[in-house]
Amino acid sequence: MGLARCRWEGLPRIALCLLVPALGAALAPPARADHPREVRRALDGLRDGNLRRAEQAFLKTAGRPGADQLLAQYELGSLRQMAGQFQASLELFRSADAVARGYEGRAVLSAGATGRGAGALLINDRVQRYEGSGCDKVLARTLNSLNYLMLGDLESARVELRKAEEYQRLERERSRREVAGPARVRPDDPAVAAAYGRMFDSVRNLRNSVENAFTCYLTGQVFLMRGEEGLNDAMVAIQRAYELAPQAPAVRTAYLEIARRQGGPAWDLAQARLGRDGAPAGPGGAPAVPVGGALVVCYQSGLAPVPEQVKLTLPVGERLYSLAFPIYNGPGPAQPPLELRAAAGRGAADVWRTAPVLDTRALAAKALQERLPGILTRGLLGAIAKGAVQKESEDRYGPVAGFLTGVAGYVLTSADRRAWLSLPAEIQVAQGELAPGRQTVQLRGPDWTGAVDLDIAPGSRTFLLVRAFPGYRRIDARTFLAAVSPPARPELPTATPELPPAGAPGLVPVAPGLAPVAPGLVPVAPGPPPVAPPPAASGPPAVPPGPTGTDPAARTPAILQ
């Protein structure tokens, strides 16, 4: 905002210069309350574990074209998944994908976009349409693949992950073309530079905001289940996951599992690579091929960060210009791992811990870093435009009008803090082998415990989807039976150092299987999955309320199968 040249003789200019920001600060609510009403409502719902309340904030926006439609559909999609309504969730994500593809296909220069751009200069960036970042699109596809996975549709899960890989590949190519440099996007103001400097430091090791190890790891898992035909794709994906998260034991386990199945040089290369990187590559001997079933744990913990706002008033010449930028305050505390323990058998003494492979806080900060040049440019142009409007107002209607226009401009200056709030703060994974038979897996989170009964068959693969944040948690499981017996390759060792030895009882349960009709794995006939009916024409189905009791046991989520 520009503050007009002061013509009031009795009022020193400096006083007026101080008055405007003070008035603006007085009018502006505190940082958290500064969010739009629907965001506050969603945040309150999420923090209380009340998904229905959070959902209400997005229902109207998701159902009609508008600036925030895509974001609202993303939110509803992840909320439905949180509630175990996988069918409803995938329909919302598909709808969101259609909206996003419409945006991607629009004309380079359009009247609508130009109008919104001009509006953004005079008001703020919230006028712009939320078109979803590359990070959003990859995560939406990844979450939707989990929906298909939990519904037993492996082919569609692979389609989603291929699309996620397309987005990641585009981003890799773009990154190669551009010379990234955080320093060039830092504004000159020391306060902003310091603030963003901390944020940039927290994401220095990230290549970009789009690639993440979880998507790659999940891709490896889903293609692995396709049998021999999927091994090459699985290996490419898991190697990329290993590059992004070499510290995660589950990634190493999957890497070695795929290499073992490929055999020969692939196994040697994997062993050599893990050894070179100092990772435990497994015993040098030749343990037996797994006789149990694999358990893959995807633990989504916490909630995504909410961007805050940095608002500055900078004197330039005789005017004051106000600028507002979104910012993420620090990387946030690390999420505690989930501990898993098989309740019976030789694996009972062993505890598995999940390890992080995706940090949405870091990805969000990286995405903001990538967008910052545009944000700064628009912010500066907006400040100049508002200053011009104020000057015109003052020249035409006098100093009072100019002053009021300046106040209005200051109040309107606001950072675009729209963000996908219902994402987890982190996704952690664990992987291991369980012996055949009925197994009870004990889970221990930071402030809760739970248990899952699983039926494990040889060669099966069970996915355990755990969503937890303060006030809410839910566990879902899906088992895929081996349609064909795993190939016996006793000459190739299996190395899962952090897991019980092969043959030990572990976790995995499986219902009696389906007829083997195709290579790879087939989904176990599900129990009564808690799937909501598809969205009605008037709107998506309601999400059941989250647990509201105070007794932790009462809050234990539904446990399937």
Place this chain on the structure above:
Amino acid sequence: MHKLTLPLLALAALGLGCSGPVTSYGNAQATETVNADFGSTDLQMIADKMVASLMASNRLQPDPADPGNPPLVSVTRLRNETSEHIDTKSITDKIRTALIKSGKVRFSGLEMQGELADQYKLQGIMADSATQKAAGKQIGSKYILNGSISSIVKQTGKVKDVYYKITLQATDIESAVIVWADDVEIRKDSVRRLFGA
């Protein structure tokens, strides 16, 4: 002020008149180029080329056990190996329908086994014994028809290039010999317009 009333009313009426959707019938065979995604024209092109290739090959021979009738074929869904959700059943349905119309091939209702089982059960209870149909008399297929559809997508700036390859093959179930195979390739480009609404 009253001078503006009529024009404003006219504009409002025009706006209301244009606010509803406009519906019309189009030519189902017309080329569809809304975007580079898999569409109806691709489906028709694949089915036409595959049927023509299979008919021209004359590789599907009658079963020696049933020489008087065209060979019986089972068809399974195409594997979708693209990054789009494609209704591959529509592709196989269209191919199957065209082949049945040719009269040179018969198809087994493999995918209806569940419904057939229900019918056997129902007829066992409800139908006249003289016309009752029971399980165990289905004709074994001589061939199985299956395949896959894959894609490669490239995108740079405003240009998106999509390449589809659809492979179909017929396998003799008894000998496991692939007696016929063909593929159809489709390449589509789309360029974002420079100006638009």
